[in-house]
Amino acid sequence: MLISIGSIFISNIVLAKFLGLCPYIGVSKQLDSALGMGMAVIFVMTFASVATWLIYTYFLAPTTQNILFMVFLKGKGAPPDLTYLRTISFILIIAALVQFVEMVIQKISPTLYQSLGIYLPLITTNCAVLGVSLLNIDNNYSFIESLVNGFMSGAGFTLALILMAGLRERIELANLPKAMRGVPIAFIIAGCMSLAFLGFSGLSF
Amino acid sequence: MKVTQELFKGIYSSNPVFRLMLGLCPTLAVTSSVNNAIGMGGAATFVLISSNFVVSLIRKFVPSKIRIPVYITVIATFVTIVDLIMAGFFPDLHKSLGIFIPLIVVNCIILGRAEAFASKNNVFFSLIDGLGMGIGFTLALITISTFREILGNGTWLGMPVFGSSFKPALLMILNPGAFFTIGFIIAFLNWLDRKTSVSS
Numbered sequence: 001m002l003i004s005i006g007s008i009f010i011s012n013i014v015l016a017k018f019l020g021l022c023p024y025i026g027v028s029k030q031l032d033s034a035l036g037m038g039m040a041v042i043f044v045m046t047f048a049s050v051a052t053w054l055i056y057t058y059f060l061a062p063t064t065q066n067i068l069f070m071v072f073l074k075g076k077g078a079p080p081d082l083t084y085l086r087t088i089s090f091i092l093i094i095a096a097l098v099q100f101v102e103m104v105i106q107k108i109s110p111t112l113y114q115s116l117g118i119y120l121p122l123i124t125t126n127c128a129v130l131g132v133s134l135l136n137i138d139n140n141y142s143f144i145e146s147l148v149n150g151f152m153s154g155a156g157f158t159l160a161l162i163l164m165a166g167l168r169e170r171i172e173l174a175n176l177p178k179a180m181r182g183v184p185i186a187f188i189i190a191g192c193m194s195l196a197f198l199g200f201s202g203l204s205f
Numbered sequence: 206m207k208v209t210q211e212l213f214k215g216i217y218s219s220n221p222v223f224r225l226m227l228g229l230c231p232t233l234a235v236t237s238s239v240n241n242a243i244g245m246g247g248a249a250t251f252v253l254i255s256s257n258f259v260v261s262l263i264r265k266f267v268p269s270k271i272r273i274p275v276y277i278t279v280i281a282t283f284v285t286i287v288d289l290i291m292a293g294f295f296p297d298l299h300k301s302l303g304i305f306i307p308l309i310v311v312n313c314i315i316l317g318r319a320e321a322f323a324s325k326n327n328v329f330f331s332l333i334d335g336l337g338m339g340i341g342f343t344l345a346l347i348t349i350s351t352f353r354e355i356l357g358n359g360t361w362l363g364m365p366v367f368g369s370s371f372k373p374a375l376l377m378i379l380n381p382g383a384f385f386t387i388g389f390i391i392a393f394l395n396w397l398d399r400k401t402s403v404s405s
Contacts, residue, residue, distance in 0.1 A: 183388075
């Protein structure tokens with residue numbers, strides 16, 4: 001509960017942690033595509049959190065539970081510390097996962113694929129997904145906590161993206177100075193939103 | 206002539222941060238002080254040059270279907286190297302940059318240059334391109350962090366800039382300040398472009 005409220009509002013992945021800004025600025029021009037991107041991110045982020053947590057705990061971490069340790073060293077001696085492989089293994093897992101999700105969606109729902117198609121490959125390089133996976137490990141979350149954090153961070157991303165898209169659709173019509181149009185004003189809006197979300201940091205349980 | 210052109214395009218005309226809107230996450234997250242900005246810029250530049258070099262070397266052998274995973278693996282290798290070097294030699298910097306060092310892997314500038322430039326050009330130009338883009342990225346980080354650190358903390362690289370009567374605007378160090386700063390810088394560049402294109 002604490003994690004879920006926390007990762008949607010208090011430490012919102014976009015506005016407080018600065019992760020996933022490229023799609024946040026790039027895909028927030030229209031409400032429809034923002035919604036699609038958000039859904040894709042929630043989906044991938046939840047699975048990525050689970051997959052990376054499992055890989056880290058059972059293959060990389062220097063504990064006696066390490067499967068490689070049990071199989072190759074038969075539980076003797078010190079468990080191997082493979083944590084330096086973290087970055088490489090996580091990014092490969094995420095890339096494979098995104099590819100997999102893309103194939104599944106293409107098979108199950110061609111219309112959804114049509115609208116999400118171009119965003120899915122982009123998710124691989126969405127730093128929010130890798131960021132959440134790494135934060136789960138850094139914060140020593142348990143399996144369930146990682147799952148919840150992954151899902152809720154995705155929800156927080158979607159919330160921020162949709163709010164932004166709604167605002168940008170309106171601001172298209174506003175009479176702005178020419179130099180401010182497009183991206184600059186998007187950043188200013190993001191700043192104001194971040195300011196508003198800063199108010200949540202006073203929440204405590 | 207072409208060498209300088211490749212070098213300078215990364216610094217001004219297609220600056221990765223201000224023009225191409227790539228690599229925004231680290232740009233905003235680590236620019237609360239100039240010190241962090243230089244550390245991040247240096248790390249990213251190293252990765253950019255090395256990965257451009259390797260990608261350019263192997264560009265003829267990699268089948269185009271699996272090129273993206275191959276490039277990401279190359280990049281992740283160099284990021285791990287930087288991560289370990291920083292943890293060993295600059296533990297303080299490593300701690301304050303935190304999660305953003307492993308996140309260099311997904312910095313779109315690096316994959317973007319590997320895909321758009323290094324996979325199509327020879328080794329020498331790829332190196333130059335990596336260097337130019339890296340410098341452009343570092344300069345952008347330093348510009349943003351200069352504004353934020355001076356306004357938000359009253360210091361530059363840890364040295365006080367104003368007298369003791371200066372009350373720093375804490376907002377600039379916090380997250381919203383980052384968004385405002387980059388928004389105004391991009392707006393300023395747009396304005397400058399329009400101005401110069403009108404007069405010429």
